[in-house]
Amino acid sequence: MSAVLEVRGVYKRFGGVVALEDVSLAVAPGEVVAVVGPNGSGKTTLVNVISGYVAPDRGSVLLEGRDITRWSAERRVRAGVVRSFQFPLLFPNLTVEENLRVAASGLKPYTLGEVDRRVVEEALHLFDLEAVRRRRVTELSEGHRKLLDVALAFVFKPKVVLLDEPTSSVSSQEKFAVMEKIVEVVKKSGASAVVVEHDLEVVKKFTDRVVQMMAGRVVKVAKTAEWSHD
Ligand code: ADP
Numbered sequence: 001m002s003a004v005l006e007v008r009g010v011y012k013r014f015g016g017v018v019a020l021e022d023v024s025l026a027v028a029p030g031e032v033v034a035v036v037g038p039n040g041s042g043k044t045t046l047v048n049v050i051s052g053y054v055a056p057d058r059g060s061v062l063l064e065g066r067d068i069t070r071w072s073a074e075r076r077v078r079a080g081v082v083r084s085f086q087f088p089l090l091f092p093n094l095t096v097e098e099n100l101r102v103a104a105s106g107l108k109p110y111t112l113g114e115v116d117r118r119v120v121e122e123a124l125h126l127f128d129l130e131a132v133r134r135r136r137v138t139e140l141s142e143g144h145r146k147l148l149d150v151a152l153a154f155v156f157k158p159k160v161v162l163l164d165e166p167t168s169s170v171s172s173q174e175k176f177a178v179m180e181k182i183v184e185v186v187k188k189s190g191a192s193a194v195v196v197e198h199d200l201e202v203v204k205k206f207t208d209r210v211v212q213m214m215a216g217r218v219v220k221v222a223k224t225a226e227w228s229h230d
Contacts, residue, residue: 003062004029004192005050005081005160010059012045012216019045020056021216025194027160032183032193034203034224037213043196046213047162050194051083052076063159080159084150084166090137096148097133100124103155119155126185127151143174150182154189161186163195167202175199179206200229 003026012020020042027033035043048054050061052073060069063079071079090099100120124130127147132140140148146166153161166182167175183206186193197203203210203224210227212220220227 002029003027004064005194006060006062006065007046007050008060008062010046010049010056010061012042012049012054012056018216020049023059023213023216023218025211025218025221027192027194029192030187030190031209032186032195032207034207034210035194035196035213036198036200036203036210036229037219040215041213042216043213044164045216047083047164047194047196050160051081051162077156080157081162082153082156082158082160083162084153084164090145090148090152092137095134095136096129096140096144097124099137099148100151100155103152123151123155126154126189127181141174142170143178146170146178147181150185154185157189158191161191161193163193163197165196165198167197167199175202176205 005027007023007025010020010023023042023046035046037043045054049056052071056069060067062068063081068076068079091102094102097120100123104116104119124133127150129144129147129151132144137145137148150161150163150166163182167179170178179202195207207224210222210224211218
């Protein structure tokens with residue numbers, strides 16, 4: 001099986017609510033997969049199951065054919081399954097560069113201060129953040145904040161990056177530029193991405209395949225070019 005990531009027959013229930021019901025999904029190397037569906041359809045729970053924040057009741061998650069269902073979120077990050085950090089998790093009063101240094105030091109918690117500068121420089125370069133490296137997060141445009149968010153994930157050299165609405169709250173002018181850069185870096189680095197995205201224009205323009213969810217189930221999977229929303 002050539003999939004980098006596989007979800008097989010996952011079920012998850014919260015009390016009486018069935019959040020995921022027999023969800024399966026395979027992501028090929030280099031592929032950008034959109035997960036779409038109305039609120040409450042299970043998209044976030046699926047990302048949480050993949051990243052290890054939620055344990056499925058049944059089913060499994062595989063990375064390059066290895067069963068990682070019982071691995072902690074941290075172990076998955078080290079193995080290359082990385083979720084983009086959400087803005088509230090950034091340190092708002094630190095600069096772009098400092099936030100990246102904190103993320104990079106997370107790779108080696110006992111060598112704080114001895115961060116590999118190349119990792120930070122590469123992330124700044126990949127995401128075109130060099131010009132704003134000394135700006136605090138509070139001084140950034142929403143677009144730059146989103147790029148930093150994803151850049152933090154790339155510090156961990158992901159095989160699969162999980163993006164939860166990377167363009168939400170970004171202005172419509174900035175939206176395409178932000179997504180274009182993210183997809184460019186994903187493709188260039190040979191990673192794959194699973195993107196929860198509401199904006200169908202962004203889905204159509206930047207993703208390879210669409211997984212459509214409804215009430216905890218996958219109701220349609222199609223190549224983006226052949227996909228129509230119904
Ligand atoms: P989406 O991301 O598509 O909006 P979610 O995965 O957030 O959907 O939610 C799917 C269903 O599971 C919803 O009915 C939601 O209320 C429920 N749910 C999600 N997380 C929890 C939780 N931690 N506790 C209880 N119910 C939850």
